[in-house]
Amino acid sequence: MTDNHLKIAVIPGDGIGKEVVPEGLRVLEAVAKRHNIDMRFDEFDFASCDYFQKHGQMMPDDWKEQVGGHDALFFGAVGWPETVPDHVSLWGSLIQFRREFDQYISLRPARLMPGVPCPLVGREPGDIDMMIVRENTEGEYSSIGGKMFAGTPREVVLQETVMSRIGVDRVLKYAFELAATRPRAKLTSATKSNGISITMPYWDERVAEMAKDYPGISVDKYHIDILTAHFVLNPDKFDVVVASNLFGDILSDLGPACAGTIGIAPSGNINPEREFPSLFEPVHGSAPDIASQGIANPIGQIWAGAMMLDHLGHAEAASDIMRAIERILSEPAMRTRDLGGQADTQMCGKSVADALD
Numbered sequence: 409m410t411d412n413h414l415k416i417a418v419i420p421g422d423g424i425g426k427e428v429v430p431e432g433l434r435v436l437e438a439v440a441k442r443h444n445i446d447m448r449f450d451e452f453d454f455a456s457c458d459y460f461q462k463h464g465q466m467m468p469d470d471w472k473e474q475v476g477g478h479d480a481l482f483f484g485a486v487g488w489p490e491t492v493p494d495h496v497s498l499w500g501s502l503i504q505f506r507r508e509f510d511q512y513i514s515l516r517p518a519r520l521m522p523g524v525p526c527p528l529v530g531r532e533p534g535d536i537d538m539m540i541v542r543e544n545t546e547g548e549y550s551s552i553g554g555k556m557f558a559g560t561p562r563e564v565v566l567q568e569t570v571m572s573r574i575g576v577d578r579v580l581k582y583a584f585e586l587a588a589t590r591p592r593a594k595l596t597s598a599t600k601s602n603g604i605s606i607t608m609p610y611w612d613e614r615v616a617e618m619a620k621d622y623p624g625i626s627v628d629k630y631h632i633d634i635l636t637a638h639f640v641l642n643p644d645k646f647d648v649v650v651a652s653n654l655f656g657d658i659l660s661d662l663g664p665a666c667a668g669t670i671g672i673a674p675s676g677n678i679n680p681e682r683e684f685p686s687l688f689e690p691v692h693g694s695a696p697d698i699a700s701q702g703i704a705n706p707i708g709q710i711w712a713g714a715m716m717l718d719h720l721g722h723a724e725a726a727s728d729i730m731r732a733i734e735r736i737l738s739e740p741a742m743r744t745r746d747l748g749g750q751a752d753t754q755m756c757g758k759s760v761a762d763a764l765d
């Protein structure tokens with residue numbers, strides 16, 4: 409589904425979001441020009457703590473009308489705990505997008521790039537190149553449960569895990585389809601069916617059932633405990649990894665951490681059918697400790713732009729950005745301080761835009 413006319417809602421948010429988003433746009437504009445993509449950007453000031461301070465809420469009542477007609481949301485970071493508690497800013501913005509736009513996939517690449525120091529000893533670029541697919545709407549993060557005998561010694565709390573066939577199958581289908589586009593065509597499922605005796609065996613069952621439709625994909629499964637160990641010890645084993653909401657939450661922090669700095673990792677909250685806009689953002693937050701200094705690494709935001717183009721059907725433009733990122737990361741002088749370089753945010757963004765070919 410490739411569309412040459414794209415309308416992108418740009419939401420810089422808070423802190424370094426406001427510094428790295430312009431660099432993401434700089435690169436998107438440059439790549440759009442080269443590929444003759446007519447990309448329009450509309451910027452919004454809501455989903456930020458500044459907006460909250462003026463209006464007493466994170467977003468206007470009609471936010472859905474304002475951004476719902478766009479092809480995607482290009483998001484910076486939200487959160488400024490000095491003025492608004494994190495749970496208020498998060499629930500008032502990102503969580504609303506995720507729910508209302510049915511972004512049921514959370515997608516995070518973990519790829520070791522040249523020039524990025526790897527915390528795992530002896531690993532080279534090429535050794536880590538995986539996509540973590542997390543179920544983003546149900547599973548362990550249901551709000552079903554409660555407290556009984558509150559305040560007494562017999563107090564009991566419980567919280568249910570919810571897995572629906574539709575919910576499980578749609579994330580698995582996305583993961584299988586993604587694996588089918590990748591050279592290794594490999595899918596790993598995260599489970600814990602040896603300890604969680606109802607929901608996780610169901611997850612395994614659905615994986616086995618769907619695997620029948622994808623004979624070209626090699627499928628394996630690991631229990632989450634040993635899987636986290638393998639992420640650290642044998643990250644080269646993995647290609648696409650699919651997981652429930654909780655396990656995916658853990659793996660999608662662990663994966664990018666194994667591949668180096670937080671400053672370069674991107675993330676997509678995706679509605680694959682494009683019935684609603686998907687949201688693309690860097691993994692990092694608003695980083696109050698380095699905000700307003702112009703030193704944040706913009707690569708995570710720029711990479712998020714590449715993911716967005718890929719989602720919107722412009723795979724070649726997306727690969728161009730990825731090649732430019734690799735080129736810039738290989739040049740010590742172009743790296744930002746978190747990677748041991750001297751470049752500031754704008755220099756780094758500009759050098760990626762200039763490195764497009």
Ligand code: ATP
Pocket residue numbers: 424486487670671672691692693694695696697698703704705706708746
């Ligand atoms: P979140 O709000 O998403 O949970 P956080 O606020 O706990 O995240 P971040 O904002 O991601 O954390 O920052 C964590 C650390 O990483 C900080 O010390 C920050 O300065 C650093 N950091 C984050 N993003 C970048 C970046 N793009 N460039 C350089 N350093 C960064």
Ligand code: MG
Pocket residue numbers: 486487494693694695
């Ligand atoms: Mg934060």
